[in-house]
Amino acid sequence: MEKALCAAKQASVAKKVFLQNMSHDIRTPMNAVLGFTNLAIQAGGDTEKTQDYLSKIKISGNHLLGIVNEVLEISRIESGQTKLDESVWSIADIVRETDIIIRDQALAKKQEFSIDIWQVQDMYIYCDKLRVKEILVNLLGNAVKYTQTGGSISLRIIQKPCEKENFGNYEIHVKDNGCGMSEEFRQKIFEPFERQANSTISGIQGTGLGMTIIKGFVDAMGGTIDIKSEENKGTEIIVRLCQRIAEAPEKSEEQKTISCSPEFFAGKRVLLVEDNSMNREIATAILEEAGFKVDTAENGAIAVEKVTYYPEGFYDVILMDIQMPVMDGYTATRKIRSLENKAIAKIPIIAVSANAFDEDRQTSLEAGMNGHLAKPIVVDELLEVLGGILE
Known part of the structure; x- marks a missing residue:
């Protein structure tokens, strides 16, 4: 019992130090994000300064994401949920x-x-x-x-x-x-x-x-x-x-290329299901820049209504958030998959969610989705997945 108590105290001290360190490490890039955002706003029409500030905001944001990913990864390891995808x-x-x-x-x-x-x-x-x-x-x-x-x-x-x-x-x-x-x-x-x-x-x-x-x-x-x-x-x-040891494949995974040009995506329509207005704005801009026509829905219930209302082939693909009010992404996907019109029921659905664990990806697939992407959106990864499904 004494050893267990000593170990518990040591763990408590270590976690306290960790939280102090992490608080500092999070606040440092966050200070950069907020500081350079204010400078970018004040820069007005100075494009060169604005681009420099935005570049530094992106670097700091990626650093913040790295910290979050590390905390999530250690949680997964400690719970014994590390799975290899070989x-x-x-x-x-x-x-x-x-x-x-x-x-x-x-x-x-x-x-x-x-x-x-x-x-x-x-x-x-x-x-x-x-x-x-x-x-x-x-x-x-x-x-x-x-x-x-x-x-x-x-x-x-x-x-x-x-x-x-x-x-x-x-x-x-x-x-x-x-x-x-x-x-x-x-x-x-x-x-x-x-x-x-x-x-x-x-x-x-x-x-x-x-x-x-x-x-x-x-x-x-x-x-x-x-x-x-x-x-x-x-x-x-x-x-x-x-x-x-494996045999050298005729064409390695890294060498596979998918057409992801605006010409390839031009005219294709995506239904973006996302409850957060800022996330909708960002994703819409990315998709339109890639050549897509974009329609949006604020929750899963509206998404099911739109898919049901419009004719077969109107939407080429759906990007589905998971945690939403009224109806979540899993429920919306199951409802779409159960529609009587089998052609509409088979429309490709990709989860785009802040739920980033392997088990979250598995849950998305079990709900009937064709893929799972973690937020924040990585543009190249998003377009590669969309290109693969639509091709």
């Missing part, structure tokens, strides 16, 4: 996408960033691409963050033999010559809410959840993670994953 992917393509994200960060600090995957013989594997990429991005992002200006960072992937037939042991080495970490912190680095230094002192932002998330993903994949670090000398993190 398919065939190229290690080279995953590394290439990671490089795009990390290299600009490293260049901004004038750091040397090198990649070595020459010791990988079997480049195509079965894996959860998003999880693997998130492991790489998190590890390398930390390396950039905790390495001084002008320092060096490296990513090296080595393939080693595996006892299991048609499997390969893949070692991911992320190394830097940054500030390193104390032995005391290294022992508790995977615990939620832990951080080496307080951001209000060091200026380094973060919720202290990144390494916990990485450990959760590695555990879910049946892998291991080891850390070698020395203060003021640097850190090397080694992730070992045993993945099933």
Whole structure:
């Protein structure tokens, strides 16, 4: 009982520190969002200034979204709801996408960033691409963050033999010559809410959840993670994953292209079901810019009425919010799917919701939807999904 009480007190203290840190980390980009918004309003007709302010608002908004995603991810891991979605992917393509994200960060600090995957013989594997990429991005992002200006960072992937037939042991080495970490912190680095230094002192932002998330993903994949670090000398993190080897596909997922031009979408009509007026305005502008004709509905009941009223083929696709007054998106979808006119009942419906967990996506599919996109809307992802369904 004494041990349990001590552990509870430690957890309480850690969470208090986490909330203090996160409050600071949320307020910092939020201050930028509100501050630059006011400056953009005051800029009047100065287009160059306005564009600069909007660019900074977008950067701060993306940072805020990253914080929210980390908190959601750790909640999912702690509840044991991490599920892997494995398919065939190229290690080279995953590394290439990671490089795009990390290299600009490293260049901004004038750091040397090198990649070595020459010791990988079997480049195509079965894996959860998003999880693997998130492991790489998190590890390398930390390396950039905790390495001084002008320092060096490296990513090296080595393939080693595996006892299991048609499997390969893949070692991911992320190394830097940054500030390193104390032995005391290294022992508790995977615990939620832990951080080496307080951001209000060091200026380094973060919720202290990144390494916990990485450990959760590695555990879910049946892998291991080891850390070698020395203060003021640097850190090397080694992730070992045993993945099933795949044949190189004729055309990889990354190479598939879908026509998403205004000419392709021109004349196609979308029913946008969204109760929030600002979200409707944003989504309408995005869709019209892409070439769509847009009709709107404030809730699921109005959406069902419109779909029923207009003739077959009037709407090409429906974008459906989930949480709405009067009638939610799930109920509206089930009602549409049960219509007597089977042609109208089969209209493609895509969930666009702030519910971003895997189980939320599954619930959308079970309700009869054709896909699920998380808010805030990522334009390229939205148009890719719409293009795939309409093509």
